[in-house]
Ligand SMILES: Nc1ncnc2c1ncn2[C@@H]1O[C@H](COP(=O)(O)OP(=O)(O)O)[C@@H](O)[C@H]1O
């Protein structure tokens with residue numbers, strides 16, 4: 161085996177220029193996948209992080225039918241008291257859940273006594289909301305001495321697009337006018353405590369008020385919760401946690417639905433497109449490896465016919481000849497990938513020295529690309545396997561040569 | 571002590587449009603420790619005959635037995651194993667493996683036969699390189715040595731597995747006269763020292779003097795056999 165490797169590697173370095181050319185091509189493909197993958201994955205991760213940590217939460221629980229009519233922000237599809245208690249108990253006991261936040265969501269009119277506009281509102285318990293969406297406070301354009309009290313009764317956090325539209329300033333008094341689920345209209349005066357940056361998606365343009373104010377405005381005896389946002393201990397366990405919670409809570413009689421952020425945000429489809437693009441780049445890499453290894457190995461076999469004849473004549477078994485050429489293709493793949501991975505990771509490292517800042521859907525994104533180790537392992541494995549696969553046909557051809565014919569070939 | 575036996579061996583090539591009969595009804599026996607030469611003009615069938623005795627090809631008709639094994643019965647892989655264990659080869663074009671050093675070229679056939687411990691391997695290789703006078707060149711690659719030197723390495727390579735027969739098809743065709751003599755001389759010495767049977771072919775009447783048994787081929791037919799007394 162050791163000797164086969166030795167011969168294979170030496171043969172590779174026999175035609176230096178050709179080997180260099182082919183391995184550069186493959187290395188280039190690997191670099192492309194790593195750099196593009198690194199950028200795309202970190203873009204995705206960061207976007208998902210912003211959305212789940214500042215607005216949506218990782219999972220949401222509603223009364224059945226709520227998400228279907230979410231655009232209307234219905235107030236009649238609430239989680240009734242006993243259901244709410246059960247849900248909260250399950251969330252407390254679940255090993256996956258780090259925090260949760262009950263919300264009342266509704267649409268209202270906002271007026272500064274001169275102009276009126278529409279506003280979407282989330283009424284929350286600030287401490288619970290801050291634990292569930294710890295990034296939310298970063299969107300608030302104000303220094304907060306205690307993030308657990310980012311909103312207090314009598315205050316409103318206004319989305320910053322309204323600031324421009326209505327010419328509002330911090331400290332201004334505004335009136336919220338809302339219709340409750342029984343159809344009666346009521347108003348409430350609040351002061352603007354700060355503005356909040358928008359993020360992608362409808363829920364990203366919500367204003368925030370304290371849940372006690374919502375109770376008053378909507379004339380509720382008890383807070384009638386319509387949504388519970390859930391923050392998981394480990395985001396990588398999203399699917400497991402999602403399925404577990406669904407299994408536990410969703411029964412025909414329970415009238416509850418559980419959704420993951422993917423089902424609630426338009427970014428999920430962008431994320432899928434990003435995944436698709438990464439896949440396309442990988443397919444390109446595979447094609448590059450396939451074609452170039454097939455090409456170089458076919459050339460190798462044709463150039464070395466009389467050598468193959470010699471080793472066959474002196475007693476090398478066909479299987480060993482097959483192995484010899486497979487090894488050569490494999491070594492070629494390994495060499496190229498190693499170079500590609502080193503350069504690719506080097507480039508990512510350089511990009512981290514100067515992160516790329518840009519705005520995506522009104523969100524400030526700062527890209528410091530990195531690639532998960534398992535992606536790098538996956539890419540390396542793919543290239544190695546494809547290298548062996550591409551060498552199969554030429555190697556098989558070599559092993560099938562009759563020594564007499566091969567020896568006669570000059 | 572018959573080592574190789576040919577019984578009415580005929581070889582017909584069907585490669586071209588018309589079949590070519592390269593050997594017609596050859597019957598002969600070669601014993602152990604023989605030093606045999608086949609001579610004949612180009613196209614007389616020497617290569618064909620050596621290929622058959624080298625288990626590289628199979629007769630169209632007749633039987634060829636080596637050590638009692640009918641070579642027609644061997645499959646591809648079996649034939650390769652048989653060659654590795656029983657035979658050694660020296661080629662007209664030297665055919666050293668370019669990416670291996672002189673030492674590694676001689677080592678190569680040993681890696682194909684089982685159970686030769688590293689220390690024993692090393693000893694055998696160095697002994698043979700010593701005997702063919704190439705031990706001081708052992709770390710050179712084939713493209714750094716002359717044709718005569720290559721052929722001496724090839725002789726060492728052919729002998730390293732202690733084969734019973736070494737087959738050499740026109741081993742001196744690419745060498746000048748003096749070198750050719752030296753190479754045949756070395757082969758003869760090895761034959762005496764190790765008792766290996768050497769079979770070589772040539773179309774050069776001048777170098778066959780060394781042979782102890784001399785067969786003459788013409789148009790695929792054995793036309794003459796001469797035996798000299800061993801000295
Ligand atoms: N592979 C082949 N296909 C067809 N004819 C062949 C082949 N090899 C040899 N021959 C023919 O067989 C005859 C003997 O050839 P060969 O054994 O090479 O003779 P020598 O080695 O004495 O020159 C020649 O007529 C040659 O043309």
Ligand SMILES: [Mg+2]
Pocket residue numbers: 616617618739740
């Ligand atoms: Mg010939």
